Each structure stands twice: as C-alpha cells, then as structure tokens.
Amino acid sequence: MSKHIILSLLLLLPSLTSASYPTSGPAITDRYWDCCKPSCGWKGKASFNSPVFSCDSNNTHLSDFDAGTGCNGGNAFLCADQSPWAVNDTFSYGFAGASFPGYVEDAWCGACYQLDFTSGEVKGKRMVIQVHNTGYDVHTANRFALAIPGGNTSYAAACALQYGVSNTVFGEADVGLITASQCDKLPKALQAPCHWRFNWFLDAQRPTANFTRVECPAVLTNRTGTIRDDDKTFVTQSSAQKSVYSPYLLAGFLALLSGIVLI
Numbered sequence: 001m002s003k004h005i006i007l008s009l010l011l012l013l014p015s016l017t018s019a020s021y022p023t024s025g026p027a028i029t030d031r032y033w034d035c036c037k038p039s040c041g042w043k044g045k046a047s048f049n050s051p052v053f054s055c056d057s058n059n060t061h062l063s064d065f066d067a068g069t070g071c072n073g074g075n076a077f078l079c080a081d082q083s084p085w086a087v088n089d090t091f092s093y094g095f096a097g098a099s100f101p102g103y104v105e106d107a108w109c110g111a112c113y114q115l116d117f118t119s120g121e122v123k124g125k126r127m128v129i130q131v132h133n134t135g136y137d138v139h140t141a142n143r144f145a146l147a148i149p150g151g152n153t154s155y156a157a158a159c160a161l162q163y164g165v166s167n168t169v170f171g172e173a174d175v176g177l178i179t180a181s182q183c184d185k186l187p188k189a190l191q192a193p194c195h196w197r198f199n200w201f202l203d204a205q206r207p208t209a210n211f212t213r214v215e216c217p218a219v220l221t222n223r224t225g226t227i228r229d230d231d232k233t234f235v236t237q238s239s240a241q242k243s244v245y246s247p248y249l250l251a252g253f254l255a256l257l258s259g260i261v262l263i
C-alpha cells in the first residue's frame with residue numbers, strides 16, 4: 001500500500017516543481033535608456049547561468065556583478081550594445097525592460113520574447129528581444145520598455161556620468177530625442193541604435209504588441225552573457241494550465257485503483 005502512496009506523490013511532483021510564467025499575450029511597449037545598471041544585472045534575480053553584463057564608463061564588461069549602479073554613485077552602467085538593430089525591413093533584434101502584473105523578476109529576467117506589433121507605424125513588424133531589465137512602474141499591463149539610446153531621458157543623470165557629456169544631449173523628460181539628427185550628438189556607440197528608432201521603428205509612439213516567449217537566439221545572449229536555466233524547457237502558459245490538474249487526476253485514479261483515498 002505504501003508503494004502506491006509513494007507513486008501517487010511522485011506523480012504530484014511535476015506540478016510542484018515547474019514554475020510557470022506568462023509566455024504569451026497582449027502587451028504595451030514604451031522606450032527607455034537611462035544608462036543605469038540593468039536590474040537583471042544583479043545576482044539571484046532569476047535562475048540563469050549569469051546575470052546580464054553591466055559595463056564601465058568605457059562600455060567594457062564588468063566582471064563584478066555586485067558593482068553598484070551608476071544611478072546611485074556606483075560604476076556599473078548599461079552596456080551600449082544592449083540596444084536594437086535591424087535584420088531587414090520587418091525584423092529587428094533588441095533588449096527591453098519588462099513587467100507582467102502579479103509577477104516578479106524571476107519570471108522575465110533573461111527570457112526572450114517575440115514581439116509582433118499590433119498598432120502604430122510598426123504594425124506587422126516583428127522584434128525578438130531579450131529582457132535585461134525590469135519596469136515595475138507600470139502595473140496595469142504586460143509591458144516591454146524597449147531599450148533605445150536617446151529614447152527617453154536618463155534617470156539620475158547616469159548617462160552624463162557614464163559618457164562625460166551633458167545630460168541634455170539625451171533629450172527631454174519622458175520623450176528623449178525628437179529628431180533623427182539629434183542622434184548624431186550622442187556618444188558614438190549610441191548613434192546607430194538611436195537612428196534605428198527613426199529608420200526601422202518609424203518613431204512609433206508606444207505601439208502595442210503580442211508577445212510570445214521564444215528560446216533566446218545566440219546573437220542576443222552573446223551581448224548579455226545570460227541564458228536562463230529554463231530557456232529550452234519553459235512550459236507555455238496554456239499547457240501549464242492543463243498540467244496543473246492532470247497529475248492530480250492521475251494520482252487520484254491510481255489511488256482509487258489501489259483502494260487508497262487521498263486527502
């Protein structure tokens with residue numbers, strides 16, 4: 001009889017051990033580039049091989065993941081190459097800060113998502129992004145804040161500190177730069193991804209998107225150094241919902257067969 005109880009309990013295990021996180025749905029997007037150390041750059045934010053890289057003021061990777069953020073007097077900043085680039089007219093790669101209502105950072109730090117834009121000038125275009133940061137300041141919707149140099153003002157003037165320029169070259173509060181030509185005043189490493197916003201992205205204003213989690217492509221993990229432990233094994237939301245019940249049903253059925261009543 002105890003053998004059956006053990007078998008029944010073993011069948012319950014999968015539902016207790018595999019966390020399920022949102023893997024698809026509608027989302028809002030906006031822009032940010034604050035030069036701060038990205039939140040997924042700290043240890044322990046999710047189950048991954050390594051936090052995302054932060055950089056020093058020369059855009060060289062820091063090996064110390066405990067280094068403090070440039071937004072609070074430290075020397076760790078956002079790396080310039082964690083920024084978007086176009087593959088062709090309808091497909092781009094990039095990085096984003098994310099948040100899903102009701103979840104915390106272990107759900108998204110280091111995960112990759114396909115974003116299919118559903119409104120604005122980019123409707124019909126697609127990006128694949130890796131999440132390197134967290135945007136908790138929006139609570140009401142799934143959110144991807146696209147990391148675009150000059151795309152929004154720099155919090156705590158970290159960009160001025162990182163690049164030794166006036167913070168005003170990064171633009172106005174909540175807007176960033178207004179015209180493509182202003183991109184040419186940014187530090188060299190940020191100019192091409194700034195122009196991406198006016199070329200490929202058509203300066204779309206907060207377009208909505210459908211998101212779908214995907215396995216991270218090497219071209220993105222190469223820039224962050226981060227691969228999640230569940231990158232190949234994550235459970236899609238719809239099948240996760242089904243599997244919550246099936247182990248219990250199976251265990252209950254086996255218990256009935258063996259004359260044991262669980263509960």
Ligand SMILES: *[C@@H]1O[C@H](CO)[C@@H](O)[C@H](O)[C@H]1NC(C)=O
Pocket residue numbers: 029030031032137151152153174175206
């Ligand atoms: C700039 O960032 C703020 C704060 O996260 C956000 O509310 C705003 O929508 C952003 N602006 C754009 C144009 O994305």
Ligand SMILES: *[C@@H]1O[C@H](CO)[C@@H](O)[C@H](O)[C@H]1NC(C)=O
Pocket residue numbers: 056057058
């Ligand atoms: C960045 O590079 C310059 C020129 O090589 C050097 O003087 C400076 O110390 C470097 N800064 C850091 C933080 O390594």
Ligand SMILES: *[C@@H]1O[C@H](CO)[C@@H](O)[C@H](O)[C@H]1NC(C)=O
Pocket residue numbers: 087088089090091
């Ligand atoms: C654009 O690039 C993506 C990714 O490589 C590819 O899937 C898609 O077919 C390309 N589209 C065009 C129009 O070339």
Ligand SMILES: *[C@@H]1O[C@H](CO)[C@@H](O)[C@H](O)[C@H]1NC(C)=O
Pocket residue numbers: 116117118124210
């Ligand atoms: C976005 O998702 C909605 C709802 O599932 C669907 O009707 C729509 O076709 C999707 N659009 C794109 C561009 O994927």
Ligand SMILES: *[C@@H]1O[C@H](CO)[C@@H](O)[C@H](O)[C@H]1NC(C)=O
Pocket residue numbers: 221222223224225
């Ligand atoms: C990224 O790719 C380049 C070229 O293949 C390689 O030299 C570099 O070590 C890679 N970086 C990481 C963090 O994997």
